[in-house]
Amino acid sequence: MIAPSNDPRWERLRKAVALEPVDKVPVCLEGVAWSARVAGMSLEEFLSDPNKATQAEIDSFKLVGNADCVNNPTFAAATLSFMWMTGVKRPGFELGPDEPWQVEESGLMTPEDYDTILEVGWPAFQAQFLNERIRPGLLEEFIAFLEKGPSVIEQVTAADMPYLCFAVIIQPFESLCGGRTFTQFILDLYRTPDKVEQVMQAMLPGMNDAAIAGAAALGSPGVWVGGWRSASRMLAQPLWDRFVWPYVTELVAQVDAAGLIPILHFDSDWTRDLPRLLELPAGKCILSLDSMTDIRKAKEILGDHMCIMGDVPPALLSSGTPEQVYEHCSKLVADIGPTGFILQSGCDIPVDAPLANVKAMSDAAADAAS
Amino acid sequence: MTETLTTALIEMREDDVLAAVRAATEAGTSPAGIIAGLQAGMKTIGDKYEAGEYFLSELIMSAEIFKRALAELGLDQSAAGTGTRGTVILGTVHTDIHDIGKNIVASVLSANGFKVVDLGVDVPAQRFLDAARENDARVIGLSCLLTTAFPAMRETIATFAAAGLRDQVSIIIGGGPVNADLALQLGADGAGISAQEAVILAAKAVEGGVA
Numbered sequence: 001m002i003a004p005s006n007d008p009r010w011e012r013l014r015k016a017v018a019l020e021p022v023d024k025v026p027v028c029l030e031g032v033a034w035s036a037r038v039a040g041m042s043l044e045e046f047l048s049d050p051n052k053a054t055q056a057e058i059d060s061f062k063l064v065g066n067a068d069c070v071n072n073p074t075f076a077a078a079t080l081s082f083m084w085m086t087g088v089k090r091p092g093f094e095l096g097p098d099e100p101w102q103v104e105e106s107g108l109m110t111p112e113d114y115d116t117i118l119e120v121g122w123p124a125f126q127a128q129f130l131n132e133r134i135r136p137g138l139l140e141e142f143i144a145f146l147e148k149g150p151s152v153i154e155q156v157t158a159a160d161m162p163y164l165c166f167a168v169i170i171q172p173f174e175s176l177c178g179g180r181t182f183t184q185f186i187l188d189l190y191r192t193p194d195k196v197e198q199v200m201q202a203m204l205p206g207m208n209d210a211a212i213a214g215a216a217a218l219g220s221p222g223v224w225v226g227g228w229r230s231a232s233r234m235l236a237q238p239l240w241d242r243f244v245w246p247y248v249t250e251l252v253a254q255v256d257a258a259g260l261i262p263i264l265h266f267d268s269d270w271t272r273d274l275p276r277l278l279e280l281p282a283g284k285c286i287l288s289l290d291s292m293t294d295i296r297k298a299k300e301i302l303g304d305h306m307c308i309m310g311d312v313p314p315a316l317l318s319s320g321t322p323e324q325v326y327e328h329c330s331k332l333v334a335d336i337g338p339t340g341f342i343l344q345s346g347c348d349i350p351v352d353a354p355l356a357n358v359k360a361m362s363d364a365a366a367d368a369a370s
Numbered sequence: 371m372t373e374t375l376t377t378a379l380i381e382m383r384e385d386d387v388l389a390a391v392r393a394a395t396e397a398g399t400s401p402a403g404i405i406a407g408l409q410a411g412m413k414t415i416g417d418k419y420e421a422g423e424y425f426l427s428e429l430i431m432s433a434e435i436f437k438r439a440l441a442e443l444g445l446d447q448s449a450a451g452t453g454t455r456g457t458v459i460l461g462t463v464h465t466d467i468h469d470i471g472k473n474i475v476a477s478v479l480s481a482n483g484f485k486v487v488d489l490g491v492d493v494p495a496q497r498f499l500d501a502a503r504e505n506d507a508r509v510i511g512l513s514c515l516l517t518t519a520f521p522a523m524r525e526t527i528a529t530f531a532a533a534g535l536r537d538q539v540s541i542i543i544g545g546g547p548v549n550a551d552l553a554l555q556l557g558a559d560g561a562g563i564s565a566q567e568a569v570i571l572a573a574k575a576v577e578g579g580v581a
Binding site for chain 1: 425466469477508520
């Protein structure tokens with residue numbers, strides 16, 4: 001949650017989530033790799049230490065000047081393996097020192113693993129999987145990253161940089177789908193639906209307890225409830241109704257019960273199922289879109305129910321001119337704001353987006369307010 | 371007989387499709403007749419996807435059933451007359467290793483009658499050109515997830531132009547950050563924002579010149 005504050009940036013964010021009038025549409029910077037590039041730090045160095053990553057975010061936040069917050073105040077590539085049960089090619093290791101990290105989906109999880117998960121439980125299976133099938137020491141690396149949480153929060157507080165979220169939680173669908181590969185997992189859903197459902201139900205209890213408790217202990221305003229491969233466009237309605245939505249609603253309830261903002265980080269196209277989001281608690285969530293979902297339809301259906309965040313297209317931020325970005329963002333602010341809207345990139349700001357384009361995004365919100 | 375097969379495919383009933391293939395074979399239906407029944411099902415599935423009734427999961431599952439049905443006939447996709455609509459050279463461009471979308475597009479194109487030459491990931495521009503020449507292909511599909519791969523897409527398109535082949539091929543881009551504006555900007559002939567759209571663009575390219 002966000003407490004009432006004398007800081008106008010925090011206050012804008014609080015009001016945006018609560019669907020109250022704001023003096024200006026708040027702007028959020030979500031661009032972990034981008035921040036390194038803008039701050040003149042190699043991606044290898046950025047990933048080498050969570051505090052270095054945070055410093056890059058602070059530096060880029062200052063360079064933009066008039067944004068209101070960042071989304072995640074730090075980053076570790078190990079998080080991606082933890083979420084999707086996949087390898088990640090990293091700058092300075094498998095890639096050149098300044099090449100962007102990339103998830104490598106290679107089907108490390110087998111159909112037999114479904115039975116193993118039922119037998120030993122998800123936490124034990126995941127711990128063994130990370131170190132034995134992806135990379136030795138990966139679990140310890142991820143834990144070391146989490147242990148840096150308090151110093152990261154001290155760092156952003158000292159830099160006076162508001163942020164939204166320190167934790168990501170996901171549904172069983174995302175982990176199993178990443179581990180099996182997208183195509184194989186879809187086939188599993190058709191061929192062995194009861195088995196997959198049994199595994200998902202076994203995974204869910206406690207799967208995200210530590211992440212939610214950790215975020216709450218750090219004072220994080222919100223927690224990402226992630227959805228990538230589980231988007232509406234990916235799945236037939238009966239599959240989505242059975243394997244996605246019940247788990248999303250449960251995770252949102254868990255985050256809300258902890259007093260945190262569920263940030264629905266929904267990549268790809270969720271347009272079909274936007275009306276279902278009315279089932280989530282009113283005035284509590286942020287729906288973060290990546291430009292694939294129809295944001296205007298989202299506003300029409302959910303504008304009185306939850307805050308919407310997004311969705312400047314990555315291609316525009318990467319390849320457009322500042323004038324094009326400014327025009328696009330001004331229209332977004334006019335159409336989706338001012339109430340219940342946070343202007344942000346669609347998912348991450350691309351690593352190669354010029355600083356001038358991100359400034360143009362932030363300026364569009366500032367100018368609309370003045 | 372093939373109506374049963376077509377309906378079972380449209381309804382994603384894998385075992386029923388395979389049983390119908392066996393029954394049709396025993397009844398003396400030619401492989402070409404059985405394949406025609408399967409392709410009629412794929413056409414309906416594509417139409418339903420375009421109409422918003424079906425989604426990506428149905429495209430993936432039906433492509434898999436199609437592949438297994440061909441195997442039941444002792445055929446693979448390239449030998450089953452499925453290359454008759456033309457050849458598509460497909461790959462994720464240099465510097466990018468993401469392949470989820472590309473793999474799905476490959477399956478769906480194959481199941482819709484195209485021969486697909488999948489070059490994999492991190493593919494240099496010259497390999498696309500060489501493969502196009504070797505296979506006499508008129509459709510090139512360039513995939514990426516990273517915006518940092520846009521220059522590699524541009525370079526690949528330029529490589530075809532420098533070789534004097536640009537007017538003879540249709541180059542379609544696809545992937546998460548791709549849209550029609552970017553296609554124009556990079557000099558591509560179209561952007562396939564879904565697997566089914568890739569089929570439509572490829573069909574346009576082989577049937578009526580560039581997409």
